[in-house]
Amino acid sequence: MVAMWVCAQAVLQAQEPVPSPSPNDVELLRQQVQALTETVKSLQKQVKAQQDVISKINVEPAPLPANASASTAPSPAASTPPAFATTDDSVVASAPPPPPGATGPAAAAVNSQFPTTDASVTTSNETISSTGAGASLTAPMTVAGSVASGNYMNISFDGQFALAYSSDRNLDQLEVGDHDPLQRGFNARNLELALDGAVDPCFEGFANIVFKLDNDNATNIEVEEAFLQTTNLPAGLQLKAGQFFSAFGRINPTHPHTWDFADDSLVHGLFLGDDGLRGVGAQISWTVPVSWYSQFIFGVQNGRGNTGFSFRNPGVDGTFFGRLTTDREARGVQDFVYIPRFESSFDLSATQTVLGGISGAFGPNETGADSYTQIYGADLLYKWKSPRAEGGFPFVKWQTEAMYRRFEAGRGVAQSFPVAETFHDWGMYSQVIWGFKKGWTTGLRGDYVHMQASDFTDSLDRQSRSRVSADLTWYPTEFSKIRLQYNHDFLEEDHFLTAHQADSIFLQFEFILGAHGAHKF
Amino acid sequence: MKTEYLTKLAAVFGLCLTTTLTAQAKVNVVATLPDYAAIAREVGGDNVDVTVLAKPTEDPHFVDARPSFVVKLRQADMLIDGGAELEIGWLPPLLQNARNPKIAAGQPGRVEASQGVRLMDVPATLTRAAGDVHAMGNPHFMVDPIIAKAVAAHIASSLAAIDPAHAAAFQTNEKQFEATINAKLQEWGAKLLPYRGQSLVAYHDSWVYFAHRFGFNINIFLEPKPGIPPSPSHLAEVIAEMKAQKIKAIIVEPYHNRKIAEKVAESTGAKVVEFAQFPGALPDTDTYVKLIDSLVNHLTSALK
Numbered sequence: 001m002v003a004m005w006v007c008a009q010a011v012l013q014a015q016e017p018v019p020s021p022s023p024n025d026v027e028l029l030r031q032q033v034q035a036l037t038e039t040v041k042s043l044q045k046q047v048k049a050q051q052d053v054i055s056k057i058n059v060e061p062a063p064l065p066a067n068a069s070a071s072t073a074p075s076p077a078a079s080t081p082p083a084f085a086t087t088d089d090s091v092v093a094s095a096p097p098p099p100p101g102a103t104g105p106a107a108a109a110v111n112s113q114f115p116t117t118d119a120s121v122t123t124s125n126e127t128i129s130s131t132g133a134g135a136s137l138t139a140p141m142t143v144a145g146s147v148a149s150g151n152y153m154n155i156s157f158d159g160q161f162a163l164a165y166s167s168d169r170n171l172d173q174l175e176v177g178d179h180d181p182l183q184r185g186f187n188a189r190n191l192e193l194a195l196d197g198a199v200d201p202c203f204e205g206f207a208n209i210v211f212k213l214d215n216d217n218a219t220n221i222e223v224e225e226a227f228l229q230t231t232n233l234p235a236g237l238q239l240k241a242g243q244f245f246s247a248f249g250r251i252n253p254t255h256p257h258t259w260d261f262a263d264d265s266l267v268h269g270l271f272l273g274d275d276g277l278r279g280v281g282a283q284i285s286w287t288v289p290v291s292w293y294s295q296f297i298f299g300v301q302n303g304r305g306n307t308g309f310s311f312r313n314p315g316v317d318g319t320f321f322g323r324l325t326t327d328r329e330a331r332g333v334q335d336f337v338y339i340p341r342f343e344s345s346f347d348l349s350a351t352q353t354v355l356g357g358i359s360g361a362f363g364p365n366e367t368g369a370d371s372y373t374q375i376y377g378a379d380l381l382y383k384w385k386s387p388r389a390e391g392g393f394p395f396v397k398w399q400t401e402a403m404y405r406r407f408e409a410g411r412g413v414a415q416s417f418p419v420a421e422t423f424h425d426w427g428m429y430s431q432v433i434w435g436f437k438k439g440w441t442t443g444l445r446g447d448y449v450h451m452q453a454s455d456f457t458d459s460l461d462r463q464s465r466s467r468v469s470a471d472l473t474w475y476p477t478e479f480s481k482i483r484l485q486y487n488h489d490f491l492e493e494d495h496f497l498t499a500h501q502a503d504s505i506f507l508q509f510e511f512i513l514g515a516h517g518a519h520k521f
Numbered sequence: 522m523k524t525e526y527l528t529k530l531a532a533v534f535g536l537c538l539t540t541t542l543t544a545q546a547k548v549n550v551v552a553t554l555p556d557y558a559a560i561a562r563e564v565g566g567d568n569v570d571v572t573v574l575a576k577p578t579e580d581p582h583f584v585d586a587r588p589s590f591v592v593k594l595r596q597a598d599m600l601i602d603g604g605a606e607l608e609i610g611w612l613p614p615l616l617q618n619a620r621n622p623k624i625a626a627g628q629p630g631r632v633e634a635s636q637g638v639r640l641m642d643v644p645a646t647l648t649r650a651a652g653d654v655h656a657m658g659n660p661h662f663m664v665d666p667i668i669a670k671a672v673a674a675h676i677a678s679s680l681a682a683i684d685p686a687h688a689a690a691f692q693t694n695e696k697q698f699e700a701t702i703n704a705k706l707q708e709w710g711a712k713l714l715p716y717r718g719q720s721l722v723a724y725h726d727s728w729v730y731f732a733h734r735f736g737f738n739i740n741i742f743l744e745p746k747p748g749i750p751p752s753p754s755h756l757a758e759v760i761a762e763m764k765a766q767k768i769k770a771i772i773v774e775p776y777h778n779r780k781i782a783e784k785v786a787e788s789t790g791a792k793v794v795e796f797a798q799f800p801g802a803l804p805d806t807d808t809y810v811k812l813i814d815s816l817v818n819h820l821t822s823a824l825k
Contacts, residue, residue: 087712091662345588347587389579389583392585
C-alpha cells in the first residue's frame with residue numbers, strides 16, 4: 001500500500017514542469033500544484049479507506065502517525081528538487097475534530113467544516129457536555145488521573161514534612177500555625193488530598209482533605225475545604241458555597257504548600273487563627289467591569305470554633321483571653337462573620353505587576369453576650385518576572401500584609417471576669433522572594449505583632465512579638481521541593497518559653513502526586 | 522428544578538450578550554500564545570482585535586496568571602488556546618476568574634488549536650519519572666506550517682460563527698494564508714533539502730514537528746528529561762554523542778540558558794542556532810511566515 005502511494009507520488013512529481021520566472025507561469029504552476037495536491041489527497045483518502053478495511057480485518061494495531069509519515073515523506077534522493085508536500089494527513093486530521101459531545105472514530109466522518117459552531121447544541125439526551133468531556137450520567141466515575149486522560153475529576157496528593165530544631169523545647173507554643181513544624185525532630189503536618197472537577201454545566205467542585213500527624217504521631221483529619229462554585233453566572237458574578245477559606249488577605253485563602261516559608265506568619269496565625277479563617281458559608285464575588293482588574297468579594301460564614309478564632313470561638317477548655325466563654329447558639333444573622341474584600345491589580349510594565357487588596361472580617365465573639373470583633377487587613381504584592389523566564393525564573397516577589405484587630409473582650413459567662421476591655425492590636429509581615437535561577441528561590445521575611453497591653457488579661461496568644469526568617473528553596477521540578485529555613489524569634493515575655501529569644505531551623509520537604517496544579521497569582 | 526431554571530436564565534443572559542457583541546465592529550480575540558495570535562491576525566485581518574497573553578520570549582509552560590489577563594479574558598469574544606496541556610499551569614485559574622461563558626470549552630468562542638491535530642509523542646505510560654511529560658502528546662505543534670494551516674482553518678470557521686457578517690472575509694484571508702504557506706513550503710523545503718536527514722541537538726524537546734516536516738532528526742536534548750535543567754554528566758554524554766554523529770547545530774530558544782549551549786558548542790565545534798516557537802521572539806519575525814523564514818535561514822547558515 002505504502003509502496004503504491006510512494007509510486008503515485010513519484011509519478012506526480014515527475015510530471016511537474018520546471019519553474020519559470022514569469023509571474024503568470026508561477027500562478028499557473030501554483031494552480032497545477034494545487035490540482036495535483038487534490039489528486040494526491042483523493043489518492044490518500046482511497047489508501048486510507050483501504051487501510052481502514054485492512055485494520056478492521058487485522059487485529060494488529062494501526063501504525064503510529066509518525067512512523068507512517070516517515071515512509072511517505074518525499075524522498076531526499078530525488079535528482080531534481082521535488083515539490084514540497086503542502087498537506088500531510090499524518091499530522092492534520094483530514095476529518096474535522098470531533099465535536100465535544102462526540103468521541104471515537106465514528107465522529108471523525110469526512111466533513112469539511114470544523115464543528116465549533118454547533119458544539120453547544122449537539123448534546124444528546126443522555127449526555128451533559130459543558131466541559132467538552134461528553135460526560136455520561138450513567139458512566140462509572142473514574143478517578144486518579146487528569147481530565148486529559150478522560151476522567152471526571154482531578155486528584156492529587158501533597159505530602160509536606162519538616163525536620164525541625166529549635167533552641168526552645170516548646171516549638172508548638174513558639175509556632176503560630178497548625179501546619180507549621182510543631183516539635184523538634186520530624187513533622188508531618190500537612191498531607192493533603194485535593195480533588196476538583198466540573199460537577200455539571202453549572203458548578204465546579206473542590207475538596208481538600210488534610211491528614212496530619214500530631215506530636216504523638218496520632219492521625220488527625222481536617223476537612224480544610226469542600227465547596228462548589230458557579231461557572232457561568234452572567235455579569236462577572238460567581239457564587240461559592242460550602243466549607244472554604246475566607247477571602248481575607250494573601251495568606252489566608254491559600255494552602256500551606258503554596259507558601260514561601262515553612263511556617264505561618266505571626267499576624268495571620270495570631271489574628272485569624274492557627275488554621276486560618278475558614279468555615280461553612282457562602283460567598284459572592286463580582287469582577288468590576290473596568291479596564292483594570294478589580295474584584296469585590298463578600299463572604300458570610302458561621303465563624304464558630306477554632307477556625308473562627310477571633311469570633312465565636314469557645315477557646316481552649318472554655319476559656320478565651322482569660323474569660324469563660326459563652327459558647328452560645330447563633331441568635332440570628334448578627335452572629336455570622338461577614339468578610340468583605342476588594343482587590344485590584346495593575347501591570348506597571350510588561351514584566352511588573354502590582355496587586356493590592358483591603359479586607360475585613362466582622363462578627364461577634366464569645367467573651368460576652370454583646371462583644372464583637374472587627375479585623376481589617378491591607379495587602380500588597382509586587383512581582384517582577386524576566387521577559388525571558390524559563391520555568392518561571394528569574395523573578396522577584398515582594399509581599400506585605402498588615403492587620404488591625406479591635407476585640408471587645410466582655411466579662412465572660414455570668415460576668416465572671418472582673419472587667420470588660422477593648423483591645424486594639426495590630427501586626428504585619430513583609431517578605432521578599434527572589435527566584436534567582438531556575439528551580440531556586442531565596443527569601444527574607446520580617447514579622448511584627450503588637451498586642452495592646454492589659455493589666456487584667458494574661459494570655460499566651462496576646463503578647464507582642466517579632467521574628468525574622470530567611471530561607472533557601474530548591475524545586476527539583478514543580479512537583480517537589482526542599483527548603484531550609486532559619487527563624488529568630490523575639491518575645492516580650494518568656495512565660496511559656498525558656499528564653500526571650502529563640503532560634504529555629506527547619507528542613508522542609510514536599511512532594512506532589514497526581515493532577516498538574518495551576519498557579520494562582 | 523432550580524438548577525434548570527438557573528441554567529435557562531444563564532442561557533438567556535448569554536444569548537443577550539452574544540447578540541449585543543455580534544453587533545460590535547470587531548471580534549475581540551485573546552490568544553494564550555503569540556503563535557495562535559499571529560494566525561488569528563492573518564485570518565481575522567481588520568475585523569478582529571487580537572490580544573496575546575504570553576510574551577514571545579518567555580517559557581510557555583510557566584506564564585504568570587496575572588490579574589490583568591483575567592480582564593482580557595473577561596472581555597474576550599474568542600479564546601484561542603492549545604488545548605494540549607501546554608498552558609495547564611496557568612490558564613485554568615484565569616478562566617475560573619474570568620467567568621466568561623462565551624469562551625467556555627465547547628462554545629464557538631473557544632478554539633482549542635490542537636483539535637484536529639494528531640499530536641506526536643503521546644506517552645504510552647504516564648509517569649513523571651520521565652520529566653514534565655505532556656499526557657496528550659507534544660504540544661509544540663505550531664512550528665509545522667501544515668498544522669498552522671489547519672489551525673488557521675479552525676480559527677476561520679470559528680470566527681465565521683461568531684461574526685457571520687464577515688465570514689467571507691475570514692475565508693478569503695484563510696485561503697490567502699494557505700496559499701502563502703503552500704508557496705513558502707516549496708521555498709523552505711528547497712532551502713533545507715541539502716541538509717535533510719541530518720541530526721540536530723535541541724535544548725528542549727519542542728521541535729519534533731519541525732523535524733518531522735523538514736526531515737531532521739532532533740532526538741538529543743541538553744535537558745536530560747523535559748523540564749529538568751542540564752546536568753554535567755548528561756552534557757558529557759551529549760558532547761560525546763555530538764562528536765560521534767558530527768552534529769553541527771544546537772537549537773536554543775530565547776528563554777533557555779544560552780551559556781550552557783555555548784559551552785557544549787565550544788567543545789564540539791557545533792554552532793548555537795537561535796530558534797523560537799513564537800513570532801516576535803526573534804528580530805523581524807512579527808508574522809508566522811517571517812518566523813519560519815527566520816528559522817530556516819538561521820538553520821541553513823549554521824549548517825552550511
